[in-house]
Amino acid sequence: KSISKTTNQILLLDTGIESNAANWLEEFSKYCGLPVEILPVGIDKLKLILHSLIDEFQREAIISAQAERIQSLSDQVFALGTIAGFAKVKSEQEAIETIRALMLDLFGPQDVYFAQHPQEPSLCLDSEELIQWDSDINGFLLTIRYGEQHYGTLVVKEILYPEYRDRYLNLLYYIAELSGLAFSNARAFDEIRRKDEEIYLSNERFSKAFEMSPEAMVIYSLTKNIILDVNQSFERDTGYSKKEVIGRDFLA
Numbered sequence: 438k439s440i441s442k443t444t445n446q447i448l449l450l451d452t453g454i455e456s457n458a459a460n461w462l463e464e465f466s467k468y469c470g471l472p473v474e475i476l477p478v479g480i481d482k483l484k485l486i487l488h489s490l491i492d493e494f495q496r497e498a499i500i501s502a503q504a505e506r507i508q509s510l511s512d513q514v515f516a517l518g519t520i521a522g523f524a525k526v527k528s529e530q531e532a533i534e535t536i537r538a539l540m541l542d543l544f545g546p547q548d549v550y551f552a553q554h555p556q557e558p559s560l561c562l563d564s565e566e567l568i569q570w571d572s573d574i575n576g577f578l579l580t581i582r583y584g585e586q587h588y589g590t591l592v593v594k595e596i597l598y599p600e601y602r603d604r605y606l607n608l609l610y611y612i613a614e615l616s617g618l619a620f621s622n623a624r625a626f627d628e629i630r631r632k633d634e635e636i637y638l639s640n641e642r643f644s645k646a647f648e649m650s651p652e653a654m655v656i657y658s659l660t661k662n663i664i665l666d667v668n669q670s671f672e673r674d675t676g677y678s679k680k681e682v683i684g685r686d687f688l689a
Contacts (some may be wrong), residue, residue, distance in 0.1 A: 447473045523619040527626045529588075532619040536581075539612065540593050544605075546576055547595035553588070567613045568606065575599055579609065583617035591616070662686050 447469070449462050459475060466473040522539075526532045533551045540549045569578045576599070579591040647654055653671040657664055664682050672678055 444469075444471060447471050449473065449475045451475050451477050523615045524622075526619045526623055529620060529623045529627075532616070532623045535619065536591060536612070536616050540591070543608070544576075544593060545597040546593045549591065549593050551581075552590045552592055568609050570602055577602070577609070579613055579616070581613065581616045581620055583621040586617075586621065588617065588620040 447462065447466055449458060451458060462473055462475070522535055523532075526535055537549045537551070540546060567580050567582075569580075570576075571578060574592070574594040576593040576596045579593065581588045581591060647656075647666075648668050650668055651670055653674045654668045655664055655671060656666040663684055663686060667677075667679055667682055671682075
């Protein structure tokens with residue numbers, strides 16, 4: 438009965454080896470209630486058919502393996518592209534926008550936002566958790582941290598295919614780690630910029646004080662034994678211009 442539900446016809450490839458094959462098949466046909474067709478074939482013909490079926494099966498297996506390899510390579514390319522994108526981040530705002538754009542591309546959510554200090558208790562994750570699925574928002578919360586530094590929570594609402602959430606876990610952990618690194622790098626860039634600004638302002642203040650000093654002043658290199666700069670008072674008091682003395686030995 439189960440055969441009659443899935444089969445339209447019974448086909449016998451008759452090699453002539455078994456003389457009663459046709460009788461057995463007729464009885465089986467009556468039992469199943471299916472029409473039967475007998476196709477006389479030689480041994481060589483049967484071998485050819487079987488080899489053809491085997492070749493087709495092997496081709497499908499090879500195509501499937503190639504598809505998996507292509508998918509793996511695609512995932513690696515995606516990973517490299519993602520790393521490159523995060524590596525270019527130089528501010529926290531850039532980090533937020535990069536992560537948000539990635540979430541929109543991957544999960545098609547209706548809303549994505551970054552909560553540095555979540556006000557809603559439901560948005561406060563345990564310090565040890567990186568990912569928390571939330572059925573109330575049909576999405577998830579992603580903790581962004583690096584080392585001991587906690588930067589905030591990314592809230593992703595109403596994703597397209599929440600039923601596949603278990604498949605997303607490895608990818609989300611990967612994104613969470615990259616996001617934390619991006620925020621850490623962004624703060625390091627901010628610190629470098631701040632230090633550069635401090636050095637620039639300090640140099641600018643020194644330069645003004647040096648030039649405007651009423652006393653003749655000289656900046657001299659002890660290692661090279663040459664004059665690097667002089668101020669206006671030096672030019673006034675000595676009668677030598679900057680061009681005349683810069684690069685010369687002070688004691689010459």
